[in-house]
Amino acid sequence: xxxxxxxxxxxxxxxIDAVDVGRHQPAVIIxxxxxxxxxxxxxxLPIQLMTLAGSPPGMAVQxxxxxxxxxxxxxxxxxxxAGIYRLLDGAEQGRPVAVAQIGDGFRDxxxxxxxxxxxxxxxxxxxxxxxxxxxxxxxxxVEALQALQQWLxxxxxxxxKAQESGVPLQPKDVAAPPEGLGAAVLVVLAFLPLWLVxxxxxxxSLVSVTLRGTSPVxxxxxxxxxxxxxxxxxxxxxxxxxLPGLLxxxxxxxxxxxxxxxxxxxxxxxxxVIAVAMTMVIAVVFAAISYGFTLNGxxxxxxxxxxxxxxxxxxxxxxxxx
Numbered sequence: 188x189x190x191x192x193x194x195x196x197x198x199x200x201x202x203i204d205a206v207d208v209g210r211h212q213p214a215v216i217i218x219x220x221x222x223x224x225x226x227x228x229x230x231x232l233p234i235q236l237m238t239l240a241g242s243p244p245g246m247a248v249q250x251x252x253x254x255x256x257x258x259x260x261x262x263x264x265x266x267x268x269a270g271i272y273r274l275l276d277g278a279e280q281g282r283p284v285a286v287a288q289i290g291d292g293f294r295d296x297x298x299x300x301x302x303x304x305x306x307x308x309x310x311x312x313x314x315x316x317x318x319x320x321x322x323x324x325x326x327x328x329v330e331a332l333q334a335l336q337q338w339l340x341x342x343x344x345x346x347x348k349a350q351e352s353g354v355p356l357q358p359k360d361v362a363a364p365p366e367g368l369g370a371a372v373l374v375v376l377a378f379l380p381l382w383l384v385x386x387x388x389x390x391x392s393l394v395s396v397t398l399r400g401t402s403p404v405x406x407x408x409x410x411x412x413x414x415x416x417x418x419x420x421x422x423x424x425x426x427x428x429x430l431p432g433l434l435x436x437x438x439x440x441x442x443x444x445x446x447x448x449x450x451x452x453x454x455x456x457x458x459x460v461i462a463v464a465m466t467m468v469i470a471v472v473f474a475a476i477s478y479g480f481t482l483n484g485x486x487x488x489x490x491x492x493x494x495x496x497x498x499x500x501x502x503x504x505x506x507x508x509x
Contacts, residue, residue, distance in 0.1 A: 188395050188409030189491035193417050197487055198424035198480075205479030211278035217475070219274055219289045223267040224470045230256035232463070239459035265305040266292035269397040271478055276398055297397070304396045304403035308389040311407070315385060319378045326374055327367035334365040380422045387421065388414030390481040391489050399490070413488040439469060 208216050230252050237244050244252075270289025277284045292298050324332045345360060392410035395401040401409070414421065443465050451458030 188399070188401060188406065188413070188489045190409055190413035190416050190489060193420065193484070193487040195420050195423065197417070198420050198484065199427075201480050201483035201487065202424075202476070204483050205476050208275075208475050208479060211275075211281075212284055215284050215286055216271075216274055216278060217471070219267075219271050219286045220475050220478070221467075221471050222286065223264065223271060223289065224467060224474055226259065226267060227264050228463070228467060228470075230259055235459065235463065236456075239456050261305060261309070262302055265301050265393065266290065266298055268478070269297070269301050269393060272394050272397050272482060275478065275482055292397075297400075300396050300400075300403050301393070304389075304392050304406055307403060307407050308392070311385065311389065315378075315382065319374065322378075323371050323374045326370045331365060331367035332371070335367055335371060338362065338365050338368075380418075380425055383425050384414045384418050384421055385411065387481065387484065388412075391485045394482060394485040395489060409489060417484075417488050 208220075234244055234249060234252055237248075267289050269292050273291065274284045274288055277288075292301050320332075327335070342361060388411040389407065390410070391413055392401075392403070392406035395406040395409060396403060443462065446465065447458045447462045450461040
């Protein structure tokens with residue numbers, strides 16, 4: 188890896204180029220992404236269906252499926268995501284690709300390196316979360332933080348009860364938030380750009396391990412260095428898209444709520460299935476664009492094995508074609 192500055196407007200070009208996965212063997216690429224997203228949904232799907240059927244699982248069953256979800260997120264999904272990067276790279280270079288190739292990491296000996304770089308990423312993210320919580324505690328005070336935690340638990344319990352009963356949660360039912368909520372929110376917002384930079388750096392490290400065979404530790408260090416060098420463009424990109432992203436998310440939430448409400452007239456199970464299906468659709472779109480964005484950024488800011496394309500911050504790789 189050769190971390191380097193990609194340019195102030197580079198992330199916008201990465202995003203524009205990412206909205207085009209259908210240019211190279213679209214059926215294979217989209218099918219692979221759909222399969223990967225479905226695998227990520229599977230551990231939580233039984234609990235959701237049991238809840239919708241009126242038989243919410245007990246704590247033991249929930250813990251079991253949470254453990255399964257953790258195993259999937261650490262040992263299976265990263266290999267499938269790595270396979271998608273290989274498919275995108277191969278399709279871009281004109282090689283025939285197949286959906287089954289997303290599982291090549293289980294067969295070619297790269298599984299251990301992919302899982303290790305994923306575990307290192309989780310450890311770094313946990314450390315960043317711990318640092319953020321320490322800052323929140325320092326700003327608001329430990330007692331205020333505990334009161335805020337209790338308030339959030341009560342709010343989540345009320346929300347879950349409202350979902351089970353089908354009666355919307357009323358503002359009067361929610362207790363007044365404790366002091367320190369505003370300061371805690373400001374700290375979280377201040378950490379968001381750092382989360383973005385670290386997350387993208389870890390994504391680049393996975394691409395390096397997958398496509399260049401870089402060792403996990405070197406890949407993580409190189410990915411974070413490249414993300415740090417391009418922190419200013421990434422923060423500008425994040426701030427520019429923050430408001431449009433929130434508006435788009437809010438609009439989709441309203442549309443989804445209306446569709447699910449109409450479908451629920453036929454029964455709670457129908458509404459739940461429609462909600463899961465719509466969530467999977469938006470997850471596939473978002474995942475496709477994010478994979479293309481990450482790969483574009485990696486080629487521009489990290490890759491040293493792609494010849495002329497490595498020096499060009501506008502690579503011809505794809506993300507999603509509407």
